[in-house]
Amino acid sequence: MTTNSSNSSIADHAIFVQAITKRFGDFMAVDHVNFEVNRGEIFSLLGPNGAGKTTIIRMILDILRPDDGQIQVLGGALTDATKDRIGYLPEERGLYKNVKVLEMLIYLGQLKGMSTHDVRVRALDLLERFGLSDNTKSKISQLSKGMQQKVQTIATILHKPDLLIIDEPFSGLDPVNTQLIQDLLYEMKAEGVTIVMSTHQMHQVEEMADRLLMINKGQRVLYGPVKEVRQAYAQNAVIVEGEGNWTTVPGVKEVLAGRNGQEAKLMLAPGFTPDDVMQILASRKDYAVRRFELAVPSLNEIFIQVVGGNGSRAEARFNDVRAAD
Amino acid sequence: MTHWYQVFVFEIKRQFGRKAYLLLTFGLPVLALVIFGAYRTYESSRDDRSEEKQELITTTNDQQIGYIDATAQQLFPAPETYGPATARDCNFDPDAPFTPGTIKRVTQPKCFTGRIHAYSDLTVGKAALEDKTIDMLFVVEPNYLATGEVSLYTEEFNLATSDSSGLFTDFLLSSMLQNASGPTYDLLYLRLRQPSAVTEHRVVETGAEEQNEDQNFVVAYVTAILLGMTLFWGGGYLMQSVVQEKESRIIEILLSSVPARALLVGKILAMGVVSVVQVTMLMGTAMFIGRQAGSIADSLSDVEIGLGKIILIAIYFVLGYLLFGGLMAAIGAMNTTSREAQNYTAAITLPAISPMFFLTLFVEEPHSTIPTVMSMFPMTAPIAMMMRIAISDVPAWQVLVSIGGMVVMIVGALWLAGKLFGVQSLLTLDNALKLKDLPKALRSKS
Numbered sequence: 097m098t099t100n101s102s103n104s105s106i107a108d109h110a111i112f113v114q115a116i117t118k119r120f121g122d123f124m125a126v127d128h129v130n131f132e133v134n135r136g137e138i139f140s141l142l143g144p145n146g147a148g149k150t151t152i153i154r155m156i157l158d159i160l161r162p163d164d165g166q167i168q169v170l171g172g173a174l175t176d177a178t179k180d181r182i183g184y185l186p187e188e189r190g191l192y193k194n195v196k197v198l199e200m201l202i203y204l205g206q207l208k209g210m211s212t213h214d215v216r217v218r219a220l221d222l223l224e225r226f227g228l229s230d231n232t233k234s235k236i237s238q239l240s241k242g243m244q245q246k247v248q249t250i251a252t253i254l255h256k257p258d259l260l261i262i263d264e265p266f267s268g269l270d271p272v273n274t275q276l277i278q279d280l281l282y283e284m285k286a287e288g289v290t291i292v293m294s295t296h297q298m299h300q301v302e303e304m305a306d307r308l309l310m311i312n313k314g315q316r317v318l319y320g321p322v323k324e325v326r327q328a329y330a331q332n333a334v335i336v337e338g339e340g341n342w343t344t345v346p347g348v349k350e351v352l353a354g355r356n357g358q359e360a361k362l363m364l365a366p367g368f369t370p371d372d373v374m375q376i377l378a379s380r381k382d383y384a385v386r387r388f389e390l391a392v393p394s395l396n397e398i399f400i401q402v403v404g405g406n407g408s409r410a411e412a413r414f415n416d417v418r419a420a421d
Numbered sequence: 422m423t424h425w426y427q428v429f430v431f432e433i434k435r436q437f438g439r440k441a442y443l444l445l446t447f448g449l450p451v452l453a454l455v456i457f458g459a460y461r462t463y464e465s466s467r468d469d470r471s472e473e474k475q476e477l478i479t480t481t482n483d484q485q486i487g488y489i490d491a492t493a494q495q496l497f498p499a500p501e502t503y504g505p506a507t508a509r510d511c512n513f514d515p516d517a518p519f520t521p522g523t524i525k526r527v528t529q530p531k532c533f534t535g536r537i538h539a540y541s542d543l544t545v546g547k548a549a550l551e552d553k554t555i556d557m558l559f560v561v562e563p564n565y566l567a568t569g570e571v572s573l574y575t576e577e578f579n580l581a582t583s584d585s586s587g588l589f590t591d592f593l594l595s596s597m598l599q600n601a602s603g604p605t606y607d608l609l610y611l612r613l614r615q616p617s618a619v620t621e622h623r624v625v626e627t628g629a630e631e632q633n634e635d636q637n638f639v640v641a642y643v644t645a646i647l648l649g650m651t652l653f654w655g656g657g658y659l660m661q662s663v664v665q666e667k668e669s670r671i672i673e674i675l676l677s678s679v680p681a682r683a684l685l686v687g688k689i690l691a692m693g694v695v696s697v698v699q700v701t702m703l704m705g706t707a708m709f710i711g712r713q714a715g716s717i718a719d720s721l722s723d724v725e726i727g728l729g730k731i732i733l734i735a736i737y738f739v740l741g742y743l744l745f746g747g748l749m750a751a752i753g754a755m756n757t758t759s760r761e762a763q764n765y766t767a768a769i770t771l772p773a774i775s776p777m778f779f780l781t782l783f784v785e786e787p788h789s790t791i792p793t794v795m796s797m798f799p800m801t802a803p804i805a806m807m808m809r810i811a812i813s814d815v816p817a818w819q820v821l822v823s824i825g826g827m828v829v830m831i832v833g834a835l836w837l838a839g840k841l842f843g844v845q846s847l848l849t850l851d852n853a854l855k856l857k858d859l860p861k862a863l864r865s866k867s
Contacts (some may be wrong), residue, residue: 121861157677159843176424176680184677190670195435206427207678251674 109168110135110259110290111156116165118151118314125151127314128165133292133307138285140305140322141294142395144403148314149294150187153261156292157184170259180209183257187264187294189248193237197228200236201251208255215254222250226276241268249277253284260284263294278304298395302326308395312403326392329401332364333391334373340383347373361391424679428687432662436695446699450706457710484585486537487546487555491563497596499539503531522603524610528595537592550574557582559589590614644734644811645777645804647700648741652773652803655696655742656749660762662688663753663842681843685835689746696742733810733820740827741803745769747834754841755854769800776805787813797823799830 111133118126126148133139143149154160156167158174170178191200198219205215223229226246236244245268252262265281266274281291281304295301301308301322308325310318318325336342337359342351347368352361364373370390377383393401436442490497500506511532513523538555540546546558558574565571571593575582594613598606663685666672675684748769756762776783776795783792787809795805796815802823809815841854 154673159673159676179678182677184674186673186677188670188673192435192665192669192671194439199434203427203431204674204678206431207424207675248674 112168114166116162137306140301140308143311147311183252185252185262198232337387338385425683425687432691484556488559500534506534525606659692660749660753682839750838772800
């Protein structure tokens, strides 16, 4: 198990998952998965469709019970009181069509242990912030899909949860509302809320998440800080943009055309590091460099590479790199 | 188990906010009462005579009646031969004190003057009928005293014909009683117009007496209908409510806050209340109108069901609803749409109402084999035992066996519904659970 659990107590983690397994008949949905989510971080759960992400989330929320393994949430086993501290926005989500917006929110807030008065005040406040204050008496069926999505998000954070678990939070939202939700999540993080986010939108993960867990076929294939994961997949190469004959640079064994037609990807020869190449370029007058960066792959590329290839080997490689660091 | 109360309150509010429910539960009774009230107002304005007088002389129309007295004794002289019919003699003031002889005074034969006309023979009578002087012609046959035979000649039969026949019968009665004293006349006139009100008392093997079968039938029928309607409506609402959690995709949000069983308990109790309110409103309105119209007052006026039986019936009512509600909820949890779920409901409702197919047997032989077995088998017990309890005394051991069996099955039904409503609701969001996969689904850990 490549976790830090041995060095820190369970109470330090918002979620502590140890060797959980879940079968549905002959199908192994989750296979001995370990991970922890630190308090106050944005943690991303990644994986292709059917990888087992939703099953893991449902086990965390005690909707499903694991066949084996242990789960601790907010410092202990999940109780009704703990559930009241969690906000959950599932991927398969909806609301009662013929119920008015405010009534719906009051009901869901009450189910989280809030008093009618408190939930009403909080709901009206959030509805105003989300631009829905004119729709408090509208029925859910009268709202657009995007507006319904916003009401669902409000319902998730209504009770000021300590742990937020959201599945595809940006699906169906336009850029303005995506930004609204994104700002809200940053704000909640700043207030100390732990956020677990499952999404297919890799750029959101790159931008927002502190750490990630990638699942494929029920098994953990990548786990760790987002930056480290990307670094681990970085090739011995640099991306440059500017003028000069890149093929004659000492230490460059191959030059590949970049994605935008202006940049070039310089594959380095063994024994040469990006620092060596940068020093060479800086000392030569016949090269003008406007941009120089490590050739770190995007999470999207890593995702395709890992899911398309051998997941176990991918994690072994990542762990080797971390160990070498 | 927390939060069931919030679910209960919300589900009741949600159901009461539905137009279809409000229309059926409150709109329909109000409409029926308005129509009934309007009909009664119309009826009373059409006839300005007092109800009391109408009860003494049966008529609501102004048809002219002819008759021929063919008896050898000439038992029925013409009304006018009794003297002039003055308003003082024949009018009935409902506000005046009702003294002995009042009935004789207002119903004496001369008071029929102007409505009933005597004819000497059939030829003359028929001529009067043909020229529309009279609307109908009665012939009191020669053998009347021995047989009571009266012939009626008329051009067409309608409701008024029947009404006028009643008036002629009143005339015959008052003519035959005219020599009786005032108080005797009053008693005999009223009694002979309704000579018997039969109450049957069945002597069973134990020597105990049982109630009138007509009353038993009504009581058993009303009891069975009450539970049957509650089951259909309450169970239907519950099933719909469970399916809707999946159709609306809110189920996972709810399950992250509320355990499946708490959700289910809240829903079962709410739908029970909702359907009891609905059944009470509809049945109450029907009973009220029926009683006002006089159609069921006689049947139920002297029905006596002891407190013990009422408590037992209430217990079966609750147990029956929990059993069938639990099963309906399980069906809802297995299916993805209300339409799919409807296909399975017959498997529950058919056994539930099957005792009603044997209603006559339950009324006539409540302790025979079929009623006894049905009242102890959990699926048929609620309606079967309620009917038996309502109309007879059921041995205590049979009640205990029946309740025990039902409690066991209720626990099983609620466990099944809870199991399916939790995990399976999520796993079958898009595809209904097939019956062959049910055992595997129940074995899964949740």
